[in-house]
Amino acid sequence: MSTQTDQFLEEGPAAHQSPNELLAALQLPRQGRLYSLSVPRFTGMPVFGAHPPFDVSMYRTPAGLRGDGVKPWGEVNEVNLGYMAEVMSGTSHSGAHVDALAHMTIGDDDHWYGGAAAGTCLGDRGPTVGDGSKIPPFIRRGILLDVPGYRGINALPANEPVNAEELQAVARHQGVTITPGDVVMIRTGYMSEWPDPERMARHVTAGPDISAARWLLEQGVVAAGSDTETFEVQPAPDPGSPANPQPVHTLLLIENAIYLFESIYLEDLARDRVYEFLFVALPIKVKGATGSMLDPVAII
Structure with missing residues (x-):
């Protein structure tokens, strides 16, 4: 029986x-070394300006259980067993994350990839089409393109665009080739200043432009990511006509369903000049979410 x-x-x-393709990706590692591509999340952590803050607060504590007279195990507890449980609040776009296809909308009908639109596919509990529960696992060949490393600097200046010609030059310099099915990570150096907001502000929203x-689309990537909160350069140097403040998200995510990773920690890979690796990211399947927090890894 079909559904809406x-x-x-x-x-x-x-x-x-x-x-x-999966088996080929799993054969990439040769050294058995693992790199974490995320940093710890914490209350008050830096997030994109329009997002809600990330917060962790305790819901249950040993003292609270006693004070409330809660006895999870009944009357028999001679050893004073207790437990702790927390409540986390914030967006799925806190820290290292991947955008669901329903994350970005465009047009008078607020539509997103695949023909869904807010008028028919958005409820009080989030999008019903292309939401976080539909994001696939990523077990793919990963490629790092280290732009500041290529330029010989620690991090790109704020609002610095990276164009297609430079990405190609970086790939040649590093001796890597992008192939269909890859996940490409673009380093700007923004996370090298984490979590100092003043120092991070000197490098904010650098990233790839529409070219x-x-x-990336021509190379056949299935996903791309960066160490920034916006992936693409902001403000857009070439917004087009009619003006679009995020043409990269529009082209990749909305029009072609190329998943976008943001706030990915790439400093250790860049330090060790690791440009090819097995990339593993397993999204949390949450209905109604517009993305998923991740703790992705690179394995060589």
Whole structure:
């Protein structure tokens, strides 16, 4: 029996990995070394300006259980066993994360990838099409393009665009080739100043411009990411006509279902000049979410 959502596309090319492609990715590691691509989340951590703050607060504590007279195990507790449980609040776009296809909308009808629009596919509990529960796992060949490393600096200045020509030059300099099915990470150096907001502000929102996005699309990537909170350069140096403040998100996420990773920690990979690796990211399947927090890893 068909449902209302059957008429909409909910998956990008990353969801269609063949068994042979998966096995090829798993054969990449040779050294058995693992790199974490995230930093710890904490109350008050830096997030994109329009997002709600991330917060952790305690819901249950040993003292609170006693004070409330709560006895989870009944009357028998001679050893004074207790427990702690917390409440986390914030957006799925806190820290290292991936955007769901329903994250960005455009047009008078507020539509997103696959034909879904707010008028029919957005409820009080989030989008019903292309939401966080539909994001696939990522077990792919990963490529790092270290732009400040190529330029010989620690981090790009604030609002600095990276175009297609430079990404190609970085790839040649590093001796890597982008192939269909890859996940490409673009380092700007922004996270090198984490979590100092004043120092991070000197490098905020550098990133790829629309020409770089077109090049990534031409290479057949299934996802791309960066160490910034916006992935693409802001403000857009080439917003087009009519003006679009985020043309890269529009081209990749809304029009082509290329998943976007943001706030990915790339400093250790860059330090060790690791440019090719097995990239593993397993999203949390949450219905109605517009993305998923991650703790991705690179394995070599």
